[in-house]
Amino acid sequence: MIRKSKIFFLLGVLFLGVIMLVTGCDNKKEQAKPLKIGVLPVEDSLPFYVAQEKGYFTEENVKVELVPFQSALERDSAFQTGAIDGEITDLIAAVLLKNAGVDHQIVTTTLGIKPGEGRFAILAAPGSGINKAEQLKGVEIGVSQNSIIEYVTDQLLQEQGFEPDEIKKIVVPKIPVRMEMLFKNQIKAATLPDPLATYAESKGAKVILDNSKEDISQVVLIFHTEALKSRSKEVTGTLQAYARAVKEIDANAESYRALFTEKAGVPEEIKDTYRIPHFSLPETPTQAQFDRAINWMLDKGLLKKALSYNDMVSGGFIGK
Incomplete structure (x- = not known):
């Protein structure tokens, strides 16, 4: 009986050791997993x-x-x-x-x-003749739909007193395409994020409104x-x-x-x-x-x- 008890005890210790080894390996794997x-x-x-x-x-x-x-x-x-x-x-x-x-x-x-952190700007196309916010009434502005771009566009214009029916937008999802259309005067205005807003300005587009003074x-x-x-x-x-x-x-x-x-x-x-x-x-x-x-x-x-x-x-x- 004593001999059997020793065998069961040793088997128990061995089993516990295996469990701890496996658990330890799993923990190390979890710790090594990157966020x-x-x-x-x-x-x-x-x-x-x-x-x-x-x-x-x-x-x-x-x-x-x-x-x-x-x-x-x-x-x-x-x-x-x-x-x-x-x-x-x-x-x-x-x-x-x-x-x-x-x-x-x-x-x-x-x-x-x-x-000023994370600037977005509504820009007028070069040669469009648009120089101030009120000239954007009824003008289609290039945006991506249901996005932060459209949200900022609406907020900026509403702060200028625009009524909903005075805000017009055209959906141009891809920013590079939107910017190119602005440069070619295929759209009169567009909303762009920095650094592309700054780049567009350097190419002749005019910043009409931006969120640099409010955390929109x-x-x-x-x-x-x-x-x-x-x-x-x-x-x-x-x-x-x-x-x-x-x-x-x-x-x-x-x-x-x-x-x-x-x-x-x-x-x-x-x-x-x-x-x-x-x-x-x-x-x-x-x-x-x-x-x-x-x-x-x-x-x-x-x-x-x-x-x-x-x-x-x-x-x-x-x-x-």
């Missing part, structure tokens, strides 16, 4: 690339993989299928994803905390809710690394001009003169910013009912 964040070749990606270049992610004990996409559609598709854990997007797109059933939350605004548009960082639950420390570490990168850019912006030009798609003609944008430290969108976007989407019929701020925004990962 994948989708980015576009636009200016709001710069702090993430600086954090990567400076080793801030590693120093904050988080492994981050920046996954580049050439279009918002490709990025959002990857997010919907779970191929990436998070993405940099705009507030309108984030709400549309949530409304489509993609469970996620906003953890910080990346551009648009202060006026917000670019945000979102993560799947499951990732926020299971990988909360990594998300917190990501935001801490991001904050360090923002401070570094603020102190040494010109040192990152080459990186910025490469990653933000700055046109060659303005790469040496285009102003690197200001980035603010992590901060969630305000209730007022959120409500403004939601109300526009309700008016447009993009939402059947308002989404909850607390459902969509989580500030608990900033400065934990």
